[in-house]
Amino acid sequence: KQEVTQIPAALSVPEGENLVLNCSFTDSAIYNLQWFRQDPGKGLTSLLLIQSSQREQTSGRLNASLDKSSGRSTLYIAASQPGDSATYLCADSDSWGKLQFGAGTQVVVTP
Amino acid sequence: NAGVTQTPKFQVLKTGQSMTLQCAQDMNHEYMSWYRQDPGMGLRLIHYSVGAGITDQGEVPNGYNVSRSTTEDFPLRLLSAAPSQTSVYFCASSRYRGAGANVLTFGAGSRLTVL
Numbered sequence: 435k436q437e438v439t440q441i442p443a444a445l446s447v448p449e450g451e452n453l454v455l456n457c458s459f460t461d462s463a464i465y466n467l468q469w470f471r472q473d474p475g476k477g478l479t480s481l482l483l484i485q486s487s488q489r490e491q492t493s494g495r496l497n498a499s500l501d502k503s504s505g506r507s508t509l510y511i512a513a514s515q516p517g518d519s520a521t522y523l524c525a526d527s528d529s530w531g532k533l534q535f536g537a538g539t540q541v542v543v544t545p
Numbered sequence: 546n547a548g549v550t551q552t553p554k555f556q557v558l559k560t561g562q563s564m565t566l567q568c569a570q571d572m573n574h575e576y577m578s579w580y581r582q583d584p585g586m587g588l589r590l591i592h593y594s595v596g597a598g599i600t601d602q603g604e605v606p607n608g609y610n611v612s613r614s615t616t617e618d619f620p621l622r623l624l625s626a627a628p629s630q631t632s633v634y635f636c637a638s639s640r641y642r643g644a645g646a647n648v649l650t651f652g653a654g655s656r657l658t659v660l
Contacts, residue, residue: 443585465647466647468647475654476653476654477549477652477654478588478635478637478649479651480648480649480650523587523588525588527647530593531576531578531593531595531646531647532578532603533588533590533649535580535587535588535589536587537587
C-alpha cells in the first residue's frame, strides 16, 4: 500500500525567503503526482501535476520536481509572500485517478 | 461559476441518524470522488466513480453508500451515523481521459458532526 509522507508538518518563514516543501512516497510505480493548496476552511486547489514520465513542472513562482527512484517530490515556491500562507498537500495517483494524500505541511509566511 | 457544489456546508447529527451529502458538478467530468479529512491524517478516499452507473470503494468505505445515476451528481449516504464519522467531507471531480485528466476540482467541503 502506497504511503505518502510530508515532513515537516509545519514551518514558518520570513517574507521573501524561498520555500522548499518535501513529499516522499513508498511505491515508485506512480501514475502522476500532484501538489495542492488548502486555505483554512476551504477546499483544495490543484497547483501542479507531474506525470510519471516528467521530472518537473513549473507555474509562475512554483516549481515541482519528481524523482521516482528516490521516492521524492519537492515543491519550491520562490520569493514567498504572506499570501502563500496555507497548507500544502501532495498526492500520488494511480491510473484510475485514485489519490493517496500526505497529511500536508502548514506554511506561515511572516511579513 | 463552473465547479463542484456541495451541500450542506454544516450538519449535526445524532448517532444512528442517516443523511445524504450532495455533490454536483457542471464540468461534464467523468470521474467523481468523496474524501474525508481528519486532523493530521490528510484526505482519505471513501468512494469514487468513473462514470454514470459505475462506482467503487476507496480506502475507508464502511458506513457509506454512493450511487451515480447521472454524470453531474454523486451523493454520499451515511446509513447510520457514528461519532467516528465526524469529519470534513470533500467531493472532487476530474476528467478521466485526455487533457486535464486527473486534475481534481474540489468542492468547498461539508463539515459533519455526529453526537
